[in-house]
Amino acid sequence: MLHSYPMYLNLDAAINRDPLIVSPETLVTEAIARMIQLDSSYVLVQSQLSLVGIFTERDSLKVIVEGIGLSGLAIADVMTTELITLPATEVENVENIVKLLSRLRQHRIRHLPVVENSGRPTGIITQNSLLQVLEPTTMLANNQQLVDPVNHPTAQLQATNQELEAFAYSVSHELSAPLRRIKSFIKVLSKDYHHQLDLKAQHYLQRISANSQHMWKLIDDLLELSRVSGDPMHYQQVDLSKMVAEIRLELTQTQPERSVEWVIVKGIQAYGDSRLLRIVLQNLLHNAWKYTSHHPQARIEFGVCPLSASQTEGQEQTSDQAIAYFVRDDGAGFDMAYADRLFIPFVRLHTEAEFPGNGIGLATVKRIIHLHGGKVWAKSAIEQGAMFYFTLPPFTNYSL
Structure with a gap:
């Protein structure tokens, strides 16, 4: 059991000393945009140097579920004000990671702001940040009790x-x-x-x-x-072309009367988590299937294309990596002016009456590709279809 492991760590490493902070007057739409831009699951709300609230992904979900209109809505109207915080003076006294994780779970929260006696926020601890500071290799070297002698699970897992x-x-x-x-x-x-x-x-x-x-x-x-x-990731060689063919069969069985031309380049391989990459392809192909549904004749493609140096910026330059995988359709498309909103959860560029959906699929795609260390983006024009690209690091970046 996890609680039997004497796990100690430098808690300061789990504290984000530069938390995302907004004022109570900040619009919810602006706060969510900043959360997405900085890949943050929260914003702290500060007034006169004191913490007065927090707005998290869970709060944004509640706003959507309750049907609250976002137009003109201030963060103060929907933020959580009943706060559980960690006094800055207690940081050095918290040694056991399980104790702190249990505290978060006890209060059913995922964010723990660190505040001074004056109420000023000086940082934030999240469940993810606690997990990230766990280094199984180092911990195993210093304390063999971290490993179950039968199943060998790491404390991080x-x-x-x-x-x-x-x-x-x-x-x-x-x-x-x-x-x-x-x-x-x-x-x-x-x-x-x-x-x-x-x-x-x-x-x-x-x-x-x-x-x-x-x-x-x-x-x-x-x-x-x-x-x-x-879930833990399991890397292996994956036949993406075969996956696409299997998903094509599933889609055509749902609407066998549709006339859709499929173009699938054979033999496209990648290295990654097979289950997660299937989710990526399912979401992209389901979208292609959906957004071509208003056309009597449709075309959906899967293949690879070379990348320019600018497109591989920030990634290791190797011949293995200088390609992108793509899914292309000739469906409804979208205005590229709104392309930066595509991967934001709950945000959709079409109405429910036009095409059903909830805006989660592409957010899931982005998260999976980022977990693999890749990138995802799209190009489109209204009624000229869409082309979604994604990259994956080369095989040499992984170790078995």
């Missing part, structure tokens, strides 16, 4: 799994339970009171049912998004 379980429980408890009650009431109204409802009321009931089903799908997608960064 077990702690990561616990973090994932806590998130999954939180989602299930906070969202699934109310939805089950809604579903039950819908069933009662439809069965026992159907004859008392006029056509307008029946229409409303159908809309409630459809939206609750949409919410179930959203929960499933959010759980998938959490599993992406929570």
Whole structure:
């Protein structure tokens, strides 16, 4: 069990001393944009040098679920004000990582601001930052008790799994339970009171049912998004062309009447986590299938293309890496002026009436590709289709 391991670390290494801070007047849309830009799961809200609130990914989810309009909405209206914090004077007294992780789980939070006596925030600790400072190689060298002699799990892996379980429980408890009650009431109204409802009321009931089903799908997608960064990665050689062919078969079986030309370059290989790369291709190909659905004839392609030096900026320059994988379609496309919003969770460039969805798929794609150390981007034009590119590091960057 994790709690039996005497895990000690330099806690200061887990503290982000430059937290993302905004004022109470900051618009929610601006705060979310900054969170996305800095790949942050939170913003701290500070007023007159004192911490007054925090806004996290969970809060943004609640805003979406409750249907609160974002236009003109200030962060002060939706931030969490009942704060659990760690006094800066106690930082040196917290030695056991399990104790601190348990504290986060006890309060069902993932962020612990560090504050001075005056209330001024000086940093923040997250579950992820705690896990990142665990170095299994170093810990194993100094303390063999960190390894189970039978299963050999590292403390980092077990702690990561616990973090994932806590998130999954939180989602299930906070969202699934109310939805089950809604579903039950819908069933009662439809069965026992159907004859008392006029056509307008029946229409409303159908809309409630459809939206609750949409919410179930959203929960499933959010759980998938959490599993992406929570599960350990298993690297292996992957036949992407074969994966695409399998996903093509799944899609064509859903709508066999559609006329879609598939062009799949054979023999495209990559090195990465097979399960996660399948999720990437499923999301990209499902999008291509969806956004070509309004065209009587459609074309979907999968292949590779060479990259320019500017496109490989920040990555090791090798012949293995100077390619990008792509999925291309000739569907609805989008305005490139909004391309920077594509990978933001819950943000969509088309209405639900045009194309159904919840804006989670591409966010999941981005997270998976970034976990692999690659990049993802897109090019498009309205009614001229879209082309999504992604890169993966070369085989030489991995070790078995």
